[in-house]
Amino acid sequence: MEPRLIDKIVRAAGNIENHIVCEVGPGPGGITRSIIKQAPRKVILVEKDHRFIPSLELLADAYVKTEWEDVPPPVNLIGNLPFSVSTILIIRWLEMISKQEGPWAFGRTRMTLTFQKEVAERMAARILDKQRCRLSVMCQSWCNVNYKFDISGAAFLPKPDVDVGVVTLTPLKRPVMSQNFKLVEKVVRQVFSMRQKYCLRGVETLFPEDFKEEMAKTMLKMAEIDPVTRPFQIANGEFSRLCDAYGEIIKKYPEFENYNHRAPKKPQTNVEEELIE
Numbered sequence: 001m002e003p004r005l006i007d008k009i010v011r012a013a014g015n016i017e018n019h020i021v022c023e024v025g026p027g028p029g030g031i032t033r034s035i036i037k038q039a040p041r042k043v044i045l046v047e048k049d050h051r052f053i054p055s056l057e058l059l060a061d062a063y064v065k066t067e068w069e070d071v072p073p074p075v076n077l078i079g080n081l082p083f084s085v086s087t088i089l090i091i092r093w094l095e096m097i098s099k100q101e102g103p104w105a106f107g108r109t110r111m112t113l114t115f116q117k118e119v120a121e122r123m124a125a126r127i128l129d130k131q132r133c134r135l136s137v138m139c140q141s142w143c144n145v146n147y148k149f150d151i152s153g154a155a156f157l158p159k160p161d162v163d164v165g166v167v168t169l170t171p172l173k174r175p176v177m178s179q180n181f182k183l184v185e186k187v188v189r190q191v192f193s194m195r196q197k198y199c200l201r202g203v204e205t206l207f208p209e210d211f212k213e214e215m216a217k218t219m220l221k222m223a224e225i226d227p228v229t230r231p232f233q234i235a236n237g238e239f240s241r242l243c244d245a246y247g248e249i250i251k252k253y254p255e256f257e258n259y260n261h262r263a264p265k266k267p268q269t270n271v272e273e274e275l276i277e
Helices: 003-011 030-037 049-062 081-098 104-108 116-123 134-142 180-194 199-204 212-223 236-252 271-276
Strands: 018-023 042-046 076-080 110-116 143-151 164-172
Touching: 003 030, 003 042, 003 076, 018 049, 030 042, 030 049, 049 180, 081 104, 081 110, 081 116, 081 134, 104 212, 110 116, 110 143, 116 134, 116 143, 116 164, 134 143, 134 180, 134 236, 180 199
Parallel strands: 018 042, 076 110
Antiparallel strands: 110 164, 143 164
16 A cells, blocks of 8 residues: 555566556456556556455546546547438537537547548538538637548448538647637527528527617627628637627526527517616
């Protein structure tokens, strides 16, 4: 149980950095901790007593976990995704990244994934690109998106009608967005719902009919964005300001938070009186 003696035992093995180490009978994990400090590539534990398993599993989690701003942990998410669910999956995973849950509880876990080429291009599309869309902003707000290369559809069996793009996503140390994921997704989705029109039109859909014109202009003014800018001309940082502005508005008028312009119309609230004042 003496840490200095434990470290001395492990040092007696020599330099084990990047080695594979097998420890027999780790017990509560005292020597294991000392081994991990020497940065081996892999540690294999052989323990007969089941009472020690829970504590050793916790130690295994700690072994791969890194602080969010450190280099990514030795954990990778790799997959050849079915086209039908790829966009749904990436949006769910981005939300988990925003909350640092699941694989991202260990740190900035990288993803290397395949997508239909058009989807991969959208994920990587920058401002003014013809492919820029909601998916571009969402991916780039939480990750560094690296479009690696294309694979011909002929390489797959059965052969799809499209080519495939390979993309690596590494979570950003500091996300572009400060607002919660659901709010950001709502704002970005509505702005891009009218991609070829002025952004004012998309922002208006965030608010009930009687308030949309005034509130949309207020929101764009707060975000310092020209109402006649088109969605694909808005940079990620500007979308962040838009989300912050929307967040401030729903703090003042919480009735707007759950508004869905596609839902059946509900009776008017008393917000109109406040706005007039």
